[in-house]
Amino acid sequence: MIATILPGSADFHAVGYNEHKVSKGLARLIEMRNFGTVGLAGRPTTEELTGYLRKYSSANSRIRKPQFHVAVSCKGREMTESELLDFAHRYLKEMGYAEPGQPWLIYAHHDTDNTHLHIITSRVAPDGRKIAYSHERRRSQEVIDRILGTDRQKKIADDMDAARQYTFSSFAQFKAIMVSMGYEVYKKDENVFIKHGGKVQRQIPLAEVEQLFKSGYRERARCRQLRSILKKYRDVSGGKEELQKELKEKFGIDLVFFGRKDAPYGYMIVDHAHRTVINGARVLATEQLLDFATPEQRFARIEDYIDRLLTLNPKITQGEIFQKLRKQRAYIKKGVIHFDGQTRPLKPFMAEAIDRNNRIRFIEMFHPATEAERDLLCKIFKVNRPDLVDLSGERPQSHTDAVSRLHEIFNDENVFSVKSALHEEGFIIREEAGAAYAVNFKRHIVIDLAAEGLDTERLKPRPRKQQAKQTHSTGNGGKKIHIHGLKDSGAGSHAEKREWEVGGKGGYDDIDDGRNLKR
Template structure:
């Protein structure tokens, strides 16, 4: 689900635009609220609606562009006319326009069902309704309505942490980092940071209590030891460092380790091998996250690190099956995760890998691959972030090759791309249409 604030005007041409849709049977007026005497009129013309909005807005002579025009869109036909209308009504309330006159028009002439909302930026007291951080608040309000709010994600992450057994603070933090959170100690709290903002806190005392109650599950440790012993003789077990790719096929900073054995265990047993090392050198240790039994083991509790380097056998390589996470993700999820990749990780590559995001070069323009096609990042990122991404993106096998992390540490802004009909209506190529007093029925 996505929300976009469209252009403001002084003439309330959003009413005419949406009226034309209803007259062409491409749209339907689904809600008309707070229009006074017009509420009880069986048939209302667009000029009457516009004149009412203009009269309402003339309480303020300072603000020139008084129209509030927005669009809420879903993926395909995922939500019906009535569902989108109810969502839009709740969204209007959250954005501060619920007591103003507003209309909602459903559009069905594109691949994605969507609704338009037209109202006034002036309230009943003649004051301008705040538009501070409007684009960001627009999507945040949708996230809250759809229960996709980041603070809820942080709450769920804290709940997930409570399910695991671990013996050190670093192991607990590893679980949260795997969920995409950047962590920061503040006083006696651990801050959970995602999408550029603090989304929640976990008391350090709670983590300390988990550590104190830890007891090694020897039976499970022995089971895992047998699994590692068996499959380290089949798949390539030696961990090799992964590096940030740089221009000219050079390698940048190390961003972790991988092994074919590790890929196999994660795919088949839900067991993650996290190796710890510095500067791409041979790891000095590792942790084992048993997601099936909710336990984090020190590697030394299960299987000696040196065995990964000494084990002989078939040395097969392993390519994990394509999981849901590796398939192209939907548009809104991709946009939110891209902001997280830019803001919440020490390198951009780490963030992209964590969220399974793919960015490729299209004629010099970075594009994000989604289930709905390749999306230019200029339609997602604000100018400063887009400029930084362009500078860091080089034409070499379509990969992101450099980073400029400082420029990405900004508050994320969701700049949603228009649907085709809205782009034509609000872009430079828009053709002027007649302003006849067509009737609106509801």
């Protein structure tokens, strides 16, 4: 049984609140006492009821907020409406609001699963004096205990014994257990205070609580199970309170939040079935738990977010988007959004833009310095927006070293097939618009041969007679010297074509975490 004393008022606005519930079919006025002639001619209006209470209360002008409004409720349907009304009468008498002539209104509400009543009366007694209100909330709990015959101290002792059976590893977790049982708990000066009904019921040393600490809960399977439960019921709940109620009723799980009611910063899961307390962050982040959007709305938000990223940075890559989406526990792969174990295809124009940007990123790893080099690479990697590719202001050392090595090959008269020698070095030759380029895909190098002063005529194959002559030439005192051309490894043009199967690795659509494209 709970009696919640609600805020006072000068104009008895609680009448309007309850009458509005009546008009919506969610409540009804079950008792009206000592209102004189109000209501004798039919159903009284809100104005008539509030007008009478204001006039009655004006007998004591020193009371600024004479409204006394209390909600009395029981657990579920353990009491009938009639039984709860009898309880309300005894409650009003014990609290000093039942003297002859005291006006009151009692409304029965049926918009929740708990039978509950709302009582409205005045803090002014029939003789004009102010009804005693000191320590009102504490007296209210004492009155409830007296009416129900509850031994408060025994109940606290029993609840404390029950709490000791739980696995908890911090004061915050112990507090969560007691809060789930209806208590307020706080610590001060190395002592723990347990409060109920507006009164401190028990004070114990903090050290006594710390002696009960056990190692943190480690059952990963249960955490995974709880995560699934929380997400499932979050998606069918309209808010935090509804979610708490569903989990309590169906699974014996209490969610105890910390921080402001409308903006909690964390929560604990009190798993009564397993007598354990788990830090909610280990199961599901607070912001995720309280995200009551539908799965469709969440995917729409993610897609809108990706669209904004592409608008702000038309060259953003899949890897960069991956880093942005990590906090939302989402990622994209092969044009599909993956989130929370579900998938949705990305809009085609976004998927195409991201794939193009991945290829642009790869092109820029070659450090093209001229528009001709850029255009060649765009053609190779099938990028239709060369204007998005940045030209490099300076060559990396790897490019300089490669040019030096190519000069050695081109200047070596003993090299019969320059193309084969280049192939051995990882280069293939691509001719475009009358110019020849050496491209190394593994080391991300593109070299304009003519621009680097290399004789492109050496790329042409030599006559077979000249090959035989060089192969059997002599020197050094008549000794025969065999100079074999750098071997084509038996691959020939077929191997060369394989080098041009750009993207053959199939790695562009993988999750790009920044490790796939190494310089």
